[in-house]
Amino acid sequence: MDPLIQRIIHKSNAEKELVLRFEPRKKSRVSREGEEEVGVEEEQHQEDIGQSSTKDKSLYEMGEAGGEGSMESFLRWAAKLGITDLTRSFQSQFDEGGTCLGYSLTISHFPKEGGRGLAASRHLRKGELVLRVPKQALITRDGLLVKDNKLSFAVNGYPSLSPTHILAVCLLYEMGKGKSSFWYPYLMHLPHSYDILATFSEFEKQAFQVDDAIWATETAVAKARLEWKEASALMEELKLKPQLLTFRAWLWASATISSRTLHIPWDEAGCLCPVGDLFNYTAPGDEPDIFENIKDCMHSSSLKASSLPYGNTTGTEAADQCEKHCQRLIDAGFEEDVDAYCFYARRFYKKGEQVLLSYGTYTNLELLDHYGFLLNRNLNDKLFIPLEPEMYSSSSWLKESLYLQENGEPSFALLSALRLWATQPSQRRSVGHLAYSGSLLSIDNEIAVTKWLLKKCHTILEKLPTVIEEDHILLSVIDKVRSSPSDLKMEFSALEGEALSFLAACTLQKRPDDSGKICRSMERWVLAIQWRLGYKRILVDCISYCNERMKSL
Numbered sequence: 273m274d275p276l277i278q279r280i281i282h283k284s285n286a287e288k289e290l291v292l293r294f295e296p297r298k299k300s301r302v303s304r305e306g307e308e309e310v311g312v313e314e315e316q317h318q319e320d321i322g323q324s325s326t327k328d329k330s331l332y333e334m335g336e337a338g339g340e341g342s343m344e345s346f347l348r349w350a351a352k353l354g355i356t357d358l359t360r361s362f363q364s365q366f367d368e369g370g371t372c373l374g375y376s377l378t379i380s381h382f383p384k385e386g387g388r389g390l391a392a393s394r395h396l397r398k399g400e401l402v403l404r405v406p407k408q409a410l411i412t413r414d415g416l417l418v419k420d421n422k423l424s425f426a427v428n429g430y431p432s433l434s435p436t437h438i439l440a441v442c443l444l445y446e447m448g449k450g451k452s453s454f455w456y457p458y459l460m461h462l463p464h465s466y467d468i469l470a471t472f473s474e475f476e477k478q479a480f481q482v483d484d485a486i487w488a489t490e491t492a493v494a495k496a497r498l499e500w501k502e503a504s505a506l507m508e509e510l511k512l513k514p515q516l517l518t519f520r521a522w523l524w525a526s527a528t529i530s531s532r533t534l535h536i537p538w539d540e541a542g543c544l545c546p547v548g549d550l551f552n553y554t555a556p557g558d559e560p561d562i563f564e565n566i567k568d569c570m571h572s573s574s575l576k577a578s579s580l581p582y583g584n585t586t587g588t589e590a591a592d593q594c595e596k597h598c599q600r601l602i603d604a605g606f607e608e609d610v611d612a613y614c615f616y617a618r619r620f621y622k623k624g625e626q627v628l629l630s631y632g633t634y635t636n637l638e639l640l641d642h643y644g645f646l647l648n649r650n651l652n653d654k655l656f657i658p659l660e661p662e663m664y665s666s667s668s669w670l671k672e673s674l675y676l677q678e679n680g681e682p683s684f685a686l687l688s689a690l691r692l693w694a695t696q697p698s699q700r701r702s703v704g705h706l707a708y709s710g711s712l713l714s715i716d717n718e719i720a721v722t723k724w725l726l727k728k729c730h731t732i733l734e735k736l737p738t739v740i741e742e743d744h745i746l747l748s749v750i751d752k753v754r755s756s757p758s759d760l761k762m763e764f765s766a767l768e769g770e771a772l773s774f775l776a777a778c779t780l781q782k783r784p785d786d787s788g789k790i791c792r793s794m795e796r797w798v799l800a801i802q803w804r805l806g807y808k809r810i811l812v813d814c815i816s817y818c819n820e821r822m823k824s825l
C-alpha cells in the first residue's frame with residue numbers, strides 16, 4: 273500500500289479512537305474512571321501531535337502531559353482559583369473539594385457546533401449567571417509580566433510591539449516553562465492547532481475561488497509573518513526554545529489569542545479566561561425580539577428556587593440577576609463590582625443543550641479569519657459584489673454598507689446606491705431624499721437596477737471555476753475519504769482539477785510526519801469549499817430575489 277495512504281489510515285484510526293475515548297468524558301466528569309479515560313486520551317493526543325508535525329510535537333512536549341493533566345484535575349485546579357458555576361458569591365466549590373463545574377454547566381462534545389463546549393447541566397433561565405471567573409484567574413499581559421522580572425525587563429526594551437503581540441510572546445514564554453508554569457493545567461488543554469486564515473496554505477487559499485477571500489487570506493498570512501519577524505528579536509532575547517521561535521509556533525500563539533481572548537477594559541490585548549473560553553459561538557441576531565427577551569426573562573426569573581436542583585438561589589436573587597442582565601443585554605463581561613468575568617445564559621437552555629456565547633457580529637470570512645470556523649447559516653454574512661466606480665461616487669453611502677445580505681437581498685444602502693446610480697446625474701440631487709429614505713424612484717429605475725443586479729450575479733457565478741453541485745460532490749467525496757482514507761487516491765483521482773491538485777500538494781509535502789498535516793489540510797480545504805458554497809448560495813438567492821422583483825414590477 274502507498275506509504276502516504278498508510279500513514280493517513282493510521283492517523284485516521286487514531287482520531288477515531290480519540291473520539292471514542294472522548295465520549296465517556298461527558299458522563300464521567302466526576303468519576304475516577306472518567307479521569308483515567310481522559311488521561312489516556314491525552315496520551316493518544318500526544319501521539320497524534322507527535323506524528324503530525326515537528327512544531328506541534330514540540331509545543332506539546334512542552335506540556336509534558338501526564339496523569340494529572342486530565343480535564344477533571346483541570347476543573348479542580350480552576351475551582352481552587354475561585355472559578356465557579358455556582359450562582360452565589362460566597363459559595364465555593366473548592367471548599368467542597370469539587371471541580372468548578374457541575375451545578376450549571378458541564379463539559380461536553382458537540383461535533384457540529386464547535387467540538388468541546390459547555391452544556392447546561394440543568395435547565396437554565398435566560399439571563400441567569402452561569403459562570404464566574406475571578407480576576408486572579410484571568411491570564412493577562414500585566415499579570416504575566418508582573419510575575420516574571422526577566423520577562424518584563426525584556427519586554428520593556430520593545431515599546432513598539434503592540435499589546436497583542438506582547439501577549440503572544442508571553443504565552444509562548446509561559447509554554448516554554450512547561451510544568452513549572454503556574455498556568456500549566458490551563459495551557460495543556462489549549463488546542464494544538466488552528467484553522468484561522470493565516471494558517472491556510474497556497475492550495476487551501478485558492479480553494480476559496482473568490483478574490484475577496486483569497487486576498488483576505490494573503491493579507492492574514494503576510495500580517496502574521498510580519499508580526500512574527502517583529503517579535504522575533506524579543507523572543508530570541510528571552511531564549512525561547514528553538515521550536516517556540518518558529519513561524520508555526522507564532523501562528524499557534526496568535527491564533528490562541530485571536531480565537532480565545534475576551535475583552536477587558538484595561539488591556540486591548542484582552543485576557544485568556546480558563547473555563548470561560550470553553551463556550552462555543554452563536555451569532556447575535558438569532559435571538560427573539562428584544563422586548564420578548566425582557567418579558568421572558570422577567571417571567572422566568574419568577575420561577576421558584578425550589579425548582580432548582582440545589583435550591584440555593586432565591587427567586588428574588590434570580591430575578592435581580594435577570595433584570596440586571598436584561599438591562600446589560602450582553603452575555604459576558606468583566607464586572608468591577610464582583611471583580612470577575614461573568615457569563616450569563618443568553619436564552620433559556622434545556623438540560624444537556626449546548627450553552628453558547630456571542631463573541632460578536634461576524635461574516636463567515638471574518639469568523640474564519642479570527643476563529644477558524646464558519647457557520648452553515650450566518651445571518652450576519654455579507655457578499656460584496658464588485659461595483660462600478662460611479663456606483664460608489666453617485667451616493668454618499670460607505671463602501672462597507674454596499675453588499676448582498678445573507679438571504680440574497682441587497683442591503684438597504686446598496687439598493688439605494690443602485691437606484692441613484694441608475695438615475696440621470698442631473699436628477700440625482702432632486703430624488704436623493706427619496707433614495708436615501710429607501711423609496712422606489714420609478715418603475716423604470718427599479719427595472720434597470722434589478723436587471724443590473726441579475727446580470728452581475730450571473731456573471732460572477734459563471735466566472736467561478738465550479739458550480740454548487742460540483743462543490744457538493746467534492747464535499748461528499750472528502751467526507752467519504754475522511755472515513756475511509758485508504759480510498760484517498762482512488763476517490764480524488766476519479767475527480768478532476770481541484771482534487772488532483774490536492775493530491776499533488778500532498779505528494780509535494782510527503783515527509784514522515786505528513787499524515788496529520790494532510791488531514792488538517794483537508795479540514796481547511798473543506799472550510800474553503802463551505803465558504804464558497806455560502807457565497808454562491810447568496811448569489812443564487814439574489815437571482816431568485818431579482819426574478820421575483822421583475823415579476824412584481
Ligand SMILES: C[S@@+](CC[C@H](N)C(=O)[O-])C[C@H]1O[C@@H](n2cnc3c(N)ncnc32)[C@H](O)[C@@H]1O
Nearest residue numbers: 385386387388531532549550551552553643645
Ligand atoms: C473560545 S473557543 C471555544 C471552545 C473550543 N471549542 C475548545 O474546545 O476549546 C473558540 C473556538 O471554538 C471553535 N468554535 C466555537 N464556536 C463554534 C461553532 N459554532 N462552530 C464551529 N466551531 C466553533 C472554533 O475553533 C473557535 O476558534
